[in-house]
Amino acid sequence: MPAKPSVYLSYAVPDDADNSVWRLRESLAQELQVQMGEQVEVNGDFGRKFPGQDLSAEAEESVKEASVMVAVVSPSYLKSGACRKEFEVFLENERSTGRGSIFPVYFVDFEDSLAGAGGGWAKAIKERQAIDLRSFRFDLTPVNARRAIARLAKSISKAVLRPPSEKPPPASQRSAAKADELLYVESLHLKNFRCFEELDLRFDHQSRLLGRWTCIAGINGAGKSSILQALGVALLGYPLAVELGGERLKRMRRSVDDVRQRAESGVVLRAGEAERQNRLTLAINEKGVVAWTGASFEGEAASSWDEIRPHVIAAYGATRNLSSRTESREESLDVRRMITLFDPLSQLAGAEVLLARETNGGPLLPLVQNVLRQVFGAELQIEFGPGGIRFTVAGKDVVEAIDLPDGFRSAAAWIADLCAIWCEKAPELASAANPADIQAIVLIDEIDLHLHPSLQRELVPRLRTALPKVQWIVTTHSPLVLANFDSNEIIALDRNVPGNIRKLDRQILGFSSDQIYEWLMGTQPTGQAIDDILEKNDVEGKPTDDEVAELLDASPQVNDAQAKVRLRELKGVMERLKP
Amino acid sequence: MRRLQRPAVVVPILGPGGAAGKKRAAHIQEYGGTKEPPSSFPPHWTEPDVRGSLISMQGRICAYCGADTAETGDDADHFRPKGKVFGDPDHGGYWWLAYDFDNYFLSCTTCNQRLKSNKFPLQDGAARVRFEDRHRLSEERRVLPDPAVDPVEDWISVDPRNPSGRLAPKADLPAESAARIKSVLVFFRLNRRSGLTKRRMEIKREVIGKLAEGKADEIKHLAIRFQPHSLVAKQILEAHAPGALPTPEEEIEWLLNSLSAELIQKLKDLRTEWTDRDEREANELIWALAILWKDPPAGTPDSVKAYLDGKGLTELVQKFFALL
Numbered sequence: 001m002p003a004k005p006s007v008y009l010s011y012a013v014p015d016d017a018d019n020s021v022w023r024l025r026e027s028l029a030q031e032l033q034v035q036m037g038e039q040v041e042v043n044g045d046f047g048r049k050f051p052g053q054d055l056s057a058e059a060e061e062s063v064k065e066a067s068v069m070v071a072v073v074s075p076s077y078l079k080s081g082a083c084r085k086e087f088e089v090f091l092e093n094e095r096s097t098g099r100g101s102i103f104p105v106y107f108v109d110f111e112d113s114l115a116g117a118g119g120g121w122a123k124a125i126k127e128r129q130a131i132d133l134r135s136f137r138f139d140l141t142p143v144n145a146r147r148a149i150a151r152l153a154k155s156i157s158k159a160v161l162r163p164p165s166e167k168p169p170p171a172s173q174r175s176a177a178k179a180d181e182l183l184y185v186e187s188l189h190l191k192n193f194r195c196f197e198e199l200d201l202r203f204d205h206q207s208r209l210l211g212r213w214t215c216i217a218g219i220n221g222a223g224k225s226s227i228l229q230a231l232g233v234a235l236l237g238y239p240l241a242v243e244l245g246g247e248r249l250k251r252m253r254r255s256v257d258d259v260r261q262r263a264e265s266g267v268v269l270r271a272g273e274a275e276r277q278n279r280l281t282l283a284i285n286e287k288g289v290v291a292w293t294g295a296s297f298e299g300e301a302a303s304s305w306d307e308i309r310p311h312v313i314a315a316y317g318a319t320r321n322l323s324s325r326t327e328s329r330e331e332s333l334d335v336r337r338m339i340t341l342f343d344p345l346s347q348l349a350g351a352e353v354l355l356a357r358e359t360n361g362g363p364l365l366p367l368v369q370n371v372l373r374q375v376f377g378a379e380l381q382i383e384f385g386p387g388g389i390r391f392t393v394a395g396k397d398v399v400e401a402i403d404l405p406d407g408f409r410s411a412a413a414w415i416a417d418l419c420a421i422w423c424e425k426a427p428e429l430a431s432a433a434n435p436a437d438i439q440a441i442v443l444i445d446e447i448d449l450h451l452h453p454s455l456q457r458e459l460v461p462r463l464r465t466a467l468p469k470v471q472w473i474v475t476t477h478s479p480l481v482l483a484n485f486d487s488n489e490i491i492a493l494d495r496n497v498p499g500n501i502r503k504l505d506r507q508i509l510g511f512s513s514d515q516i517y518e519w520l521m522g523t524q525p526t527g528q529a530i531d532d533i534l535e536k537n538d539v540e541g542k543p544t545d546d547e548v549a550e551l552l553d554a555s556p557q558v559n560d561a562q563a564k565v566r567l568r569e570l571k572g573v574m575e576r577l578k579p
Numbered sequence: 580m581r582r583l584q585r586p587a588v589v590v591p592i593l594g595p596g597g598a599a600g601k602k603r604a605a606h607i608q609e610y611g612g613t614k615e616p617p618s619s620f621p622p623h624w625t626e627p628d629v630r631g632s633l634i635s636m637q638g639r640i641c642a643y644c645g646a647d648t649a650e651t652g653d654d655a656d657h658f659r660p661k662g663k664v665f666g667d668p669d670h671g672g673y674w675w676l677a678y679d680f681d682n683y684f685l686s687c688t689t690c691n692q693r694l695k696s697n698k699f700p701l702q703d704g705a706a707r708v709r710f711e712d713r714h715r716l717s718e719e720r721r722v723l724p725d726p727a728v729d730p731v732e733d734w735i736s737v738d739p740r741n742p743s744g745r746l747a748p749k750a751d752l753p754a755e756s757a758a759r760i761k762s763v764l765v766f767f768r769l770n771r772r773s774g775l776t777k778r779r780m781e782i783k784r785e786v787i788g789k790l791a792e793g794k795a796d797e798i799k800h801l802a803i804r805f806q807p808h809s810l811v812a813k814q815i816l817e818a819h820a821p822g823a824l825p826t827p828e829e830e831i832e833w834l835l836n837s838l839s840a841e842l843i844q845k846l847k848d849l850r851t852e853w854t855d856r857d858e859r860e861a862n863e864l865i866w867a868l869a870i871l872w873k874d875p876p877a878g879t880p881d882s883v884k885a886y887l888d889g890k891g892l893t894e895l896v897q898k899f900f901a902l903l
Contacts, residue, residue: 496692505856519652522688530773538745538770549742552777570742570784573791577819 005160007032008066009044010086012076013053015108020137021072022046024107024149027140028070031153036160042070048082055082055089063089068101068156073130074108101159103152104130107137131155178310179426180439182275184212184471185231186268189281192254192261194226199500201227203473204270207486211464212471215485218493219522223500224475225318225341227493228443230265231473232315232341234282235441236334237305241282243335248342249284262286269308280304309334312421312440316414317341318449337421341445366433367419372412374435374466375459380408407451411459418442439469448478460484479516483508492520546571580643580735580763581804583636583727585681586874588903590628590866599623599678607675611710616662616671624655624683627859628899631866633685638805638834642684642726643695643767644775647807656686658725660697667707672697675710684726694767699723702759722762734760737779737811744779744811745770775808782811790815795823803833827877835871835883838864839890862899868892869899 007028011021025042032040043066045059055063063069069090077083090102131152136145190199203214216224233241233252241249253260266281317340365384372380381392390398393408401409422438423430429437448456457480463472476482482490486509492502508516514525524531530551537548546567553563591597595604598621606617623629639649642656661677664670676682686695701707705720717728724731734756736749746769748760764770782801789798801812803825816824825833842864849857872883887893 505854518650522693524772524774526773531768531771534773534776535771537743538764545741545743545745548745548776549780552743552773552780567742570787573787574740574742577787577790 004041005036005068006041006043006062006066007068007070007156008063008086008090009042009070009072010063010077010083010090011044011072012074012080012083013048013050014076015072015074016046018138021107023140024072024105024133027146027149028153028156031146031149032156035150035153036157040160045082045086053082055085059086060089064093066090067160068103070152070156071102071104072107073104075110076108101156103155103159105152106130106132106134109134109137178307179312179422180429180437181272181311182439183269183271183308183311183441185235185441185473186270186277188227188231188234189264189266189268190227190230191264192256193230193263193265194252194254195221195223195495196226196500197254199227201491201501203471205486205488207489209464209484209486209489211468213460213464213485213489214473214491215460215482215489216473216475216491216493217482217520222493222495224493225445227491228315228317228445228473228475229341231267231443232338233284234265234267234280235308235313235315236338237280237282237308240305240332240335243332244342253284260286271307278304278307280308310425312418312425312438313442314338314414314418314421314440315341315443316417316445317343318445320410320413320449337417341443362423363427363430363433364416364419364423367423367430367435368412368416370433371415371419371435371466375411375415375462376408376455379455380404380412382412405450405452407449407455410449411451414442414444435466436468438467440467441471442473444472444474446476447474448476448481453478453480456480457484477521479511479513479521482516482520483511483513485509490520580645580724580726580731581640581810582730582732583642583684584876585727586632586635586870586876588632588870588874589680590632590870591902592623592626592628593678593680597623599626599629603675603678606677607710610674614671616674617677620661620674620677623678624657627862628866629680629683630655630685630863631899632680632870633683634838634863634867635834635870636727637685638837640685640805640807640809641687641690643686643690644769644772645808645810646687646775646778648685648687651687651689654686654688654691656684656691656695658682658684658699658723660699663697664707665696665698666700670707670709673699673708675713681727689772690767698766700762700766722759723766724759724763732810732813735764735810737783737814742780742783744776744781744783746779779808779811782808783815786812786815790819795820799823799825799829800833803830805830805834805837831871831875831877831883832886835868835886838867838871839887839892842868842892843890865896865899868896869903872896872900873903 009021009025009028015021021044025044025046029040029042032042043059043062045056045062047056048059063086069086071077071083071087087102094102131148133145133148133152136142136148139145140149185203187203188199188201190196193199203212205214207213216227218224229252233244233249236244250260252265253263255261263284264281265284266279269278269280270276271278313334315338320340365382369382372382378395379393381395383390383392389401391401391404391408391412392398393405401412404412418438418440419435422440426437426439447459451459456478460481461484463470487504487507490504490508492504493500494502504520508520511519517523517525533543533551534548537543537545543551549570550560550563550567553566554560558566592599594600602621602623610617633655639647639653641648641651641653657673657677659673659676659682661674661682662672664672673682700722702720702722708716708719724734734749734752736747738745738747746764748757748764752760770776786798786801789795795816798812798816800806802809802816802823804813806812813824842861845857845861845864849861868883868887872880872887874880875883884893887896
């Protein structure tokens with residue numbers, strides 16, 4: 001660390017024609033002095049007067065001395081040879097000394113299409129976390145402007161104070177090593193999120209069964225999907241969650257007397273062999289934007305989510321389906337991957353589209369094949385032939401994705417998508433095409449969606465074995481799915497009990513579906529139609545008591561004809577018994 | 580719906596020195612002179628001694644629909660809602676009865692949570708009793724019969740001539756009572772829940788079948804008040820084989836048998852795996868037995884003690900018995 005930290009302000013001459021960059025320099029220098037308690041030089045080539053003029057030797061020296069560079073990115077900047085030189089000198093210096101940080105600042109408002117200018121070096125600079133000061137170019141006095149400068153100054157002082165060895169490697173180097181590192185959600189804390197005023201959930205249960213599973217059960221409207229959304233939004237984090245859009249974010253805020261509250265969703269994660277703890281909390285406030293509650297500086301908040309970005313985190317809403325094309329969207333990939341959780345009208349990219357990218361010997365197709373084989377056995381197979389992707393159902397019908405039975409299409413959609421993310425985030429490990437390698441957090445709304453009951457009862461046990469390293473957080477309405485969970489893995493939502501969660505005091509692995517409906521879901525295992533018939537009998541006397549008796553007597557042991565005979569016999573006995 | 584008899588014993592928690600009793604006194608002191616109801620009620624009614632009292636009175640049977648609450652899940656129901664009353668926003672609820680045992684019944688979750696909830700209908704034009712005129716509670720013209728006050732068994736008929744499991748007001752009831760019973764049958768949907776109707780029909784079939792074979796003794800147990808839907812067997816036996824009706828002593832013996840068997844099993848379980856829930860449930864059973872010993876609805880305390888001696892439970896039950 002140099003005796004006197006200094007900052008180099010890199011800018012294009014035309015942008016300072018109105019002295020606005022100079023004013024930015026003044027404000028920043030002042031704020032740095034306040035925050036660091038000593039004078040910090042903010043240099044720049046302010047002697048340069050004409051566009052195209054070369055970098056002065058003096059300025060070059062300042063660049064080399066500077067530990068931080070602030071780059072005022074604009075169309076002129078991206079075209080300027082001097083600015084390019086400043087950048088390259090700084091970068092060279094950064095490489096040789098192992099320290100230095102570049103903060104791009106957007107100060108000039110410009111048309112995005114112009115941002116493509118400048119070639120590779122400009123691209124490199126734009127990849128850095130940028131600070132947006134565009135609203136304040138003409139006036140740096142408003143309190144918001146001063147706050148923004150203060151935030152910039154804080155990250156600069158942080159960078160200046162950080163010893164070179166602690167500088168994290170670039171995100172691209174980290175990701176390859178991290179996708180297979182352990183990561184799981186330990187707990188979730190909600191405040192004013194959708195229907196929940198406050199809710200605490202844990203996901204690190206003792207279970208007698210394999211894998212890390214949580215199944216959220218509850219009657220309709222108990223808030224199952226809200227919990228998945230809360231997890232999704234907290235895991236997307238800042239700034240990605242912003243891309244969900246104001247309308248979707250607004251709906252996450254609980255309404256009290258028609259006033260939307262400030263919503264909060266926070267997760268506690270465990271990561272790595274040492275299972276170190278990481279807390280990430282998002283707040284959604286009255287402007288519908290997302291902020292971090294842990295500290296005031298957004299840039300810092302963004303970096304706290306950086307750590308989980310290399311991991312596979314996938315979420316599938318109840319409307320997931322295969323669409324025949326990839327939708328062109330403006331959202332980031334990570335956001336697009338979760339969108340079915342938040343948007344009932346969106347779809348997942350088609351299995352064909354996903355697979356077609358990699359049919360020439362890539363690991364995706366064999367990986368999907370392996371998962372499908374382990375989960376559905378001979379019931380569903382996938383092949384790539386001359387005609388493209390084909391599915392074989394029950395060993396006979398060969399169909400395209402669009403003609404798959406709904407249950408298979410829905411399951412194939414998320415399985416293919418999950419495998420695709422794994423191949424992308426952990427390409428080296430994925431080359432083994434082994435489902436058991438997949439390390440991920442997967443949220444699935446209604447995991448049983450459209451599946452035939454016989455497949456519902458097998459799905460979860462098969463997934464436990466096939467993908468043992470995945471943390472699954474799923475919801476379901478199906479008693480056949482619920483019967484596959486240890487009671488500790490089940491979160492039984494019940495808005496009638498304090499804390500919104502009913503404590504299960506017994507295992508339900510041996511329960512029949514009837515018993516699960518009645519005991520866990522508070523639902524009669526018989527249809528409403530028979531109750532309606534009883535009501536008509538009660539009110540109008542039609543159908544008659546005899547007809548009702550026959551209906552109620554029918555069972556797997558008693559057919560309609562036998563019920564008639566039994567009724568006749570019963571009435572005969574009753575006749576004889578008359579007192 | 581069977582007629583219930585509340586034990587004359589007050590469990591410690593509801594007494595003046597108990598947590599619930601104190602809460603009640605504090606509520607009355609703080610809110611008695613105001614129009615405001617208390618805002619929170621610690622759920623003392625879920626404590627083992629309160630639940631034990633209810634079990635000693637009802638066994639495991641829902642006071643309203645007659646179903647076995649071991650199958651459906653149970654609640655300690657407030658007969659008169661402790662918080663706000665449905666359809667009467669100004670009333671604020673019968674908050675002073677929140678910790679009054681006379682206001683508790685054991686009920687299945689469907690009857691309590693889905694159907695009754697915070698409803699407590701009154702007859703047309705009747706005034707709802709408030710704290711100020713609480714001594715007039717017995718005059719309140721409520722719709723729902725109180726199984727511990729009203730002779731419900733004389734009001735409801737299972738109609739032995741009917742092949743289905745339908746319930747109806749008894750034929751000779753005065754018009755007003757008949758109308759009231761009709762609305763209760765609708766309120767708890769007693770003829771409209773297929774699970775209940777079907778079960779009553781099955782019992783009726785079994786009872787009638789055995790009667791026809793002249794084996795009335797084999798169905799006696801179905802008429803025991805602590806059995807699900809026992810009104811069916813009771814009314815049919817009354818009509819056709821009154822001699823086979825269980826005596827009150829037989830009923831209590833049946834309850835003692837069933838509770839002590841449950842307790843002995845629970846104690847065995849507790850030896851291998853100890854959970855708070857099991858312990859609480861064991862305590863409920865011990866309280867129930869202690870109350871039956873202190874104030875047996877039939878027989879004498881000595882006969883109950885002799886029974887407990889026979890099961891080797893006296894020492895255990897004695898601990899709670901001493902607190903009554």
